[in-house]
Amino acid sequence: MSATLTPTTAPGSATAAATDRGHWYVGGAMTLVGLYALVAFGLGSRTDDGAKAVFNLNLLGDQAIKVPDLTVPAGPTAIALSLVCVAVGVLRLAVRLTGSRRTAATSAYLVAFVAAFLVWATSGHSLNFTSVLNATVLAATPLILGALCGVLCERSGVINVAIEGQFLVGAFAASFFASVSGSLWAGLVAGCLAGGLLGAMLAVFANRYLVQQVVLGVVINLFAAGLTGFLYERLMQANPEYNKTMAFSAIRIPVLSDLPVVGPVLFGQNAVFYLTVILIAVVQIGLFHTRWGLRTRAVGEHPTAADTVGIKVVAMRYRNVILGGLIAGLGGVWLTIGLNITFNKNMAAGQGFIALAALIFGRWSPLGAVSAALLFGFAGGISVSLQPLETPVPTAFLSMTPYLATIFAVAGLVGAVRAPAADGIPYTKS
Amino acid sequence: MSEQATPAREAAAEPAAGGGEPPEADRFRRLVAQTVAGPPWVVTVLAIALALVVGGLLMIISDPEVTDTFGYFFARPADALSASWSEVSTAYAALFKGAIFNPDAAGSLTEALRPISETLTEATPLIFGGLAVGLAFRAGLFNIGGQGQLIMGAIATTWVGFTLDAPGFVALPAAVLAGLAGGALYGALVGWLKAGPGAHEVIVTIMLNYVAFLLLGYLIGSDVFRDPDNPQPISKPVADAARLPHLFGDSLRVNAGLLLAIAAVVFTWWLLNRSTLGFQLRAVGANPSAARTAGMSVGYGQIMAMTLSGGLMGLVGMSQVLGTANANNALTQQIDAGLGFTAITVALLGRASPVGTVAAALLFGALQAGGREMQAAAGVSIEIVTVIQALIVLFVAAPPLVRGIFRLRGEGGGHSGLLAKGWNG
Numbered sequence: 001m002s003a004t005l006t007p008t009t010a011p012g013s014a015t016a017a018a019t020d021r022g023h024w025y026v027g028g029a030m031t032l033v034g035l036y037a038l039v040a041f042g043l044g045s046r047t048d049d050g051a052k053a054v055f056n057l058n059l060l061g062d063q064a065i066k067v068p069d070l071t072v073p074a075g076p077t078a079i080a081l082s083l084v085c086v087a088v089g090v091l092r093l094a095v096r097l098t099g100s101r102r103t104a105a106t107s108a109y110l111v112a113f114v115a116a117f118l119v120w121a122t123s124g125h126s127l128n129f130t131s132v133l134n135a136t137v138l139a140a141t142p143l144i145l146g147a148l149c150g151v152l153c154e155r156s157g158v159i160n161v162a163i164e165g166q167f168l169v170g171a172f173a174a175s176f177f178a179s180v181s182g183s184l185w186a187g188l189v190a191g192c193l194a195g196g197l198l199g200a201m202l203a204v205f206a207n208r209y210l211v212q213q214v215v216l217g218v219v220i221n222l223f224a225a226g227l228t229g230f231l232y233e234r235l236m237q238a239n240p241e242y243n244k245t246m247a248f249s250a251i252r253i254p255v256l257s258d259l260p261v262v263g264p265v266l267f268g269q270n271a272v273f274y275l276t277v278i279l280i281a282v283v284q285i286g287l288f289h290t291r292w293g294l295r296t297r298a299v300g301e302h303p304t305a306a307d308t309v310g311i312k313v314v315a316m317r318y319r320n321v322i323l324g325g326l327i328a329g330l331g332g333v334w335l336t337i338g339l340n341i342t343f344n345k346n347m348a349a350g351q352g353f354i355a356l357a358a359l360i361f362g363r364w365s366p367l368g369a370v371s372a373a374l375l376f377g378f379a380g381g382i383s384v385s386l387q388p389l390e391t392p393v394p395t396a397f398l399s400m401t402p403y404l405a406t407i408f409a410v411a412g413l414v415g416a417v418r419a420p421a422a423d424g425i426p427y428t429k430s
Numbered sequence: 431m432s433e434q435a436t437p438a439r440e441a442a443a444e445p446a447a448g449g450g451e452p453p454e455a456d457r458f459r460r461l462v463a464q465t466v467a468g469p470p471w472v473v474t475v476l477a478i479a480l481a482l483v484v485g486g487l488l489m490i491i492s493d494p495e496v497t498d499t500f501g502y503f504f505a506r507p508a509d510a511l512s513a514s515w516s517e518v519s520t521a522y523a524a525l526f527k528g529a530i531f532n533p534d535a536a537g538s539l540t541e542a543l544r545p546i547s548e549t550l551t552e553a554t555p556l557i558f559g560g561l562a563v564g565l566a567f568r569a570g571l572f573n574i575g576g577q578g579q580l581i582m583g584a585i586a587t588t589w590v591g592f593t594l595d596a597p598g599f600v601a602l603p604a605a606v607l608a609g610l611a612g613g614a615l616y617g618a619l620v621g622w623l624k625a626g627p628g629a630h631e632v633i634v635t636i637m638l639n640y641v642a643f644l645l646l647g648y649l650i651g652s653d654v655f656r657d658p659d660n661p662q663p664i665s666k667p668v669a670d671a672a673r674l675p676h677l678f679g680d681s682l683r684v685n686a687g688l689l690l691a692i693a694a695v696v697f698t699w700w701l702l703n704r705s706t707l708g709f710q711l712r713a714v715g716a717n718p719s720a721a722r723t724a725g726m727s728v729g730y731g732q733i734m735a736m737t738l739s740g741g742l743m744g745l746v747g748m749s750q751v752l753g754t755a756n757a758n759n760a761l762t763q764q765i766d767a768g769l770g771f772t773a774i775t776v777a778l779l780g781r782a783s784p785v786g787t788v789a790a791a792l793l794f795g796a797l798q799a800g801g802r803e804m805q806a807a808a809g810v811s812i813e814i815v816t817v818i819q820a821l822i823v824l825f826v827a828a829p830p831l832v833r834g835i836f837r838l839r840g841e842g843g844g845h846s847g848l849l850a851k852g853w854n855g
Contacts, residue, residue, distance in 0.1 A: 161574075161632075209828035214572055214632050218774050219823050226816025227488075233811035234492040345813075350643075353636050360633055396648035403637035410634060411627040 024093070030109060031089030034082060037113060041120035042079035051075065053119045054126035057261050067260040074123035081116035085109055110375075118382075121391045132378075132385045133265045138339065140377025141276050142167065145331030146355025147362065147369035148283050149195075152324035154364055155287065156317050157300040158206050159424040161217025162198060163328050164352025165224030169194040170332020172228040175343035176235070179244040184337055187246070188272070191333035192326045198224060199325020203318045210426045221352075229345045236343060247340030248272055272330065272338040279327060284366040296320055300420035303427040313427045331355070357406040364420060376402035473832050474779070477825030478793070480832065485818045486518040489810055493517055521808040528803020529796035540681055545799065547682040551754060553795025555746045557691040559773025560780055560787035561698045562742035567782040568702060569735030570715035575620060575635025576743045576770025578642035579613040583744025585649060586612030587751045588761045591668025601672040602752070606690070609748025610741045616642065617740015618733060625729030631736070639770070647763055655761065665761035673759055674752045687749040694742060699784040701738070711735050743770065768816075775823040794819055 041047065055070040088109040091097075097105055118127070146163040153160035173194035178187025202220055205211045236243040248270035257267035287293035295316060298306040303313045335351075336343050354376055361375075362368030383398040490496050496517050499510040527534070529549050535541035559576055566573035573579075587609035594601050620638065623629040647663075649655045655665040674686040702708040713721040714731035722728050750756065750765050776794055780786030801815035825832050 161636075205824065205828055209831055211824075211827045214574065215774070215778060215827065216824075218574060218771060219778075219820050219827070222771055222775065222816055223820035223824070226813050226818075226820060229813035230488065230811050230817060231492055233813060350640055353640065357633075357637060394648050396644040400641050400644050403640045406637045407623070407629065407634055410629040411623050 027089055027091075027093030029089075030092055031086055033113070034085030034087075034089045034109075037085055037116050038079065038082035041116045042075060042082045044120065047075040047078050047120055047123045051123045053077070053122035053124075055118075055122065056126055056128040057130050058128075065258055065260050065263075069126070070129075072119060074119050078116045078119045078123075081112045081119065084112040085116065088112070114378075121386055121389050121393070125389050127385060127389065130261050130265060132381050133261070135381030135384055136374065136378040137265055137269065137273070138377075139380040140373045141273055141338070142331040142334045142351055143355045143358050143373035143376055144276055144280065144370050145334065146328050146352055147358040147373050148279055148366060149199075149324035149328035149331070150356055150359035151283060151287070151364060151366050151369055152296070152320045152327065153199075153202075154359065154423050155300045155420055156296045156320040157303060157313075157420060157422040157425065157427070158203065158317050158321050159213040159217065160199075160202060160321070160324060161214050161356065162202055162220040162224070162352075163331075163355050164348050164350065165217075165221040166195040166198045166325055166328035167332040167335060167348040167352045167355075168224045168228045168346070169198050170329035171335040171347055172231065172332070172343050173329075174333040175243050175246075175336040176231075178246050178337050179242050184246060184248055187337050188330070188333050191336075192329040195327070195329020195332055196322050196325040199322045199328070200318075202325070203321040206321070207314050207317055207426060210428070213424045213426075225346055228343075232343060232345055243342045245340060245342050246337050248338060270338065272334050275330065276334075279330075280366060280370055287366060297420070299427075300422055303422050307427075307429070317427070328352075328355075354402055357402055360419075361402075361406050361409050363418075375405075473829045474826055476832050476836055477822050480825055480835065481818045481821035482522070484821055485814050486522070488814065488817065489517055489521055490514045521804050521810040524804040524807040524810075525797070525800035527800070527807070529800030540679065543678065543682060545803075547678065547684040548799035548802075549792065549796045550688055551683045551685065551795075552798040553791045554685075554687045554691050554753065555749045555755070555769050556773060556776050556791035556794055557788055558694055558742050558745040558749065559769050560776035560791050561694055561784060562739045562746070563773050563777035564780060564782035564784070564787050565698060565702070565711075565742065566735050566739040567777060568715050569711040569731055570718065571621075571624070571631050571732060571735055571739070573617070573620075573635060573736065573739045573743070574632050574770075574774065575617070575638050575740075576746070576773050577766050577768075578635065578639040578770070579616045579740040579743035580747035580750070580770055581639075581642040581646050581766055582616040582747070583609040583613035584747030584751050584761060584765050585646060586744070587748045588655070588665055588668055591672040591751065591759075592666040594672070595669065596671065598671040601669055602674070605668065605672040605752055606745070606748055609744045609751070611744065613744020613747060614737045614741035617743065618737040620740070621733035621736030624736070625732045643766075646761065646765070650761055650763060657760065663763065664758060667758050667760040668751060672752060674749070674754075676754070683754040685753050687753040690745065690749070694745065695784050695788055698742070702784070707734060743773070746770075746773070772819065775819055778823050779826055 051074045053072050053074045055072075057067040057070060088105050091105060118129075121127070146167065149163055149166065150160050170191040174187040174191030176187075177190035178184050181187070198220060202213075202216060205216050206213050232243075250268055250270050251274070252264075253267040257263045259267070287296065295306065295311050299311060299313050299316045306316075307313050331351075332348070335341065335347060341347070355373065358372035358376055359369045361372035362370070379398055379401045383395040386393070386398070387395065496510070496513045499506075499513045503510045528545055530545055531542070532545055535544070559580070562576060562579075563573050587605045590608035591601070591605045594604055596604070616638065620631050620634050623634050624631045650663045650665055657664050657666045674690075676682065677684050677686060677688065700708075702712065710721070710726050710731050711734065713724065713726060714728050714735070718728045721731065746769050747765065750767065750769070751759060751761065755767070756762065756765070772794065776790045777787060779790035779793070780788070797815045797818060798812075801812040804810050804814075805812045
């Protein structure tokens with residue numbers, strides 16, 4: 001056990017040192033970016049001459065409560081929002097904020113920056129903001145499910161890099177079994193089970209054969225990509241009846257779905273989405289307020305101590321990794337029959353890795369991961385919505401933001417990021 | 431997944447299982463066990479065999495015509511068995527013909543050499559990539575960012591390749607070096623983030639893979655790179671002078687990239703086993719605390735390891751652009767061909783040693799070359815090759831599993847060349 005303790009102590013001190021410097025780095029960077037926003041968004045030519053930005057806030061035409069369009073003068077609004085960014089940056093330079101104050105400052109900064117950007121981008125055009133939010137939710141749902149899977153696995157001490165593979169097998173199984181049986185629910189169950197099977201594979205190789213878990217995840221991803229690609233070409237390509245376009249229909253929750261702006265986005269989605277919302281609550285409450293959660297965290301932080309008080313470490317890890325697989329499988333279900341898309345080779349397209357990024361960015365906590373997934377989903381949703389606005393910003397750079405944000409996070413620029421202490425270290429009794 | 435018996439459990443179950451089986455099988459098994467139980471290559475060979483068997487099973491269960499014959503298996507079992515046999519044997523015969531030797535085309539020398547040429551062509555980038563991942567492994571780092579580094583290498587190579595108007599002896603080395611530098615810089619960034627702020631290299635490299643991928647997509651559509659004469663999103667082709675020459679005539683694809691790969695093997699072997707820097711890298715990988723106590727700079731070692739590893743990955747991108755892998759000798763969005771990840775499996779199979787990497791790259795190159803023939807001649811999707819490769823590595827990484835399936839006794843089976851390490855380590 002002493003051998004496994006040494007590597008965890010050394011980086012701990014390194015991150016502490018990084019946070020000391022981080023205070024200057026972050027404050028300086030925030031101020032500079034804020035000033036850049038002021039020049040580029042507020043004083044640029046796009047917002048000149050009293051150009052207006054129009055935000056449409058109704059998702060559907062038949063909305064019960066209609067909201068009038070929000071029209072703002074682009075230049076002054078962007079300048080005001082950029083100044084908020086600069087102010088927060090200067091605040092970070094001047095004062096060392098900790099805890100919830102720092103989170104509040106960072107959130108205010110992000111909101112102001114994104115709003116300034118949106119006003120600038122929409123200047124002279126109109127943008128349906130509710131549809132951006134809707135795209136955000138649609139893009140974030142699989143990321144949330146993947147990240148929740150990661151939370152279950154990694155909180156109990158097993159690194160899961162195979163979320164991408166679990167998405168793929170889940171998506172394939174969901175589309176295949178839904179098409180063959182004609183029942184969407186059969187597809188959903190099959191998709192979850194496929195993800196769970198891959199989770200079981202991960203659990204066995206990680207816990208019984210002690211294979212290095214990152215390596216294992218990479219190999220399982222290759223396996224899943226090859227398997228689904230092979231079965232797709234073998235079964236689905238020639239027979240479209242094995243790969244039908246099917247989807248859960250939207251369930252509009254009465255009253256709530258009529259709320260302006262958030263109503264249709266949060267209460268007008270399909271069953272898989274509501275299941276996701278329930279899972280967020282279950283994992284968050286389960287992890288921090290139940291015996292199972294306490295044991296899971298104990299096993300992930302200090303398995304030896306957990307073992308001495310009678311917790312079955314390896315059994316706990318098996319159970320959580322398989323449960324996680326079921327949840328990631330649901331993420332795969334979302335990609336096909338949740339979004340009304342037929343299965344295609346490699347259709348997960350890196351979303352499993354963004355889910356992993358969301359997990360890390362959210363610091364291994366369910367709600368943190370959900371926030372990160374929503375943030376990353378917003379980056380995805382907005383890059384689609386911006387295309388008709390003819391902004392000079394290439395969408396490729398917007399799509400990069402989740403990845404760059406995660407690098408900044410693990411580099412300690414956004415505060416210390418620490419994984420569960422025993423994450424990735426198999427438990428063997430000696 | 432029913433046969434995952436650990437050696438201990440398997441030993442306990444042995445008397446019961448042995449009693450019910452014919453004695454010849456038992457004797458054969460004991461013979462196998464006695465002759466080949468020890469060395470690790472046995473596990474590798476058995477892992478390859480197992481993976482091919484699983485691949486065959488997958489072909490059988492996914493073919494409706496064959497599964498139909500299993501519907502009346504008890505009435506006419508011969509139908510089902512012969513259908514299965516012909517399915518699998520046709521596919522694997524095509525695999526062999528495409529990878530090693532085709533008896534049907536033995537008429538001309540060129541045709542006889544073509545399968546080997548294809549195998550070597552496919553193996554070239556895998557050698558670079560396997561060396562890259564293996565080198566980082568030896569320094570205790572897991573370079574999962576091959577995709578990104580090879581894309582950056584390919585971008586740099588392509589840019590030099592189509593801008594530099596010079597004779598071959600200038601243009602080709604310049605383009606090769608550009609690829610090396612592109613990958614090395616991208617790798618160095620990871621090393622620096624690891625050594626300085628302590629960011630875990632796995633997380634950073636995964637993220638940088640997608641940054642590079644998106645940058646590639648942007649560049650292909652940009653005015654600097656985009657080929658105006660081509661409706662497809664593709665870059666301008668590199669100049670003829672900068673391309674890697676064919677080694678044995680224009681009809682065989684094997685090219686000078688192979689010679690560079692061999693040079694890279696020799697260099698990496700020398701670096702790891704004979705140079706001071708290599709010793710330092712291995713010390714940092716084996717025990718960072720001890721290396722630090724001995725006065726070595728762990729951070730310097732990590733940065734150097736990632737720079738060299740990234741440079742070798744950049745050469746993968748270089749060979750993708752300048753070699754014969756794509757007919758246009760230009761950048762496309764698919765230029766990476768998943769090689770960054772395949773390279774990881776190559777390095778694992780080669781146990782992170784330069785010589786082992788060459789063997790593993792040849793094996794996977796042969797599977798890739800044969801897989802294309804299998805798709806063309808037997809109609810079995812080449813995707814099965816990825817499944818087989820992944821299974822080989824999984825089985826090799828878990829020696830007790832293979833020994834359990836074949837009922838071999840052996841010493842625990844060692845580790846897969848990698849120590850378990852968490853995000854914090």
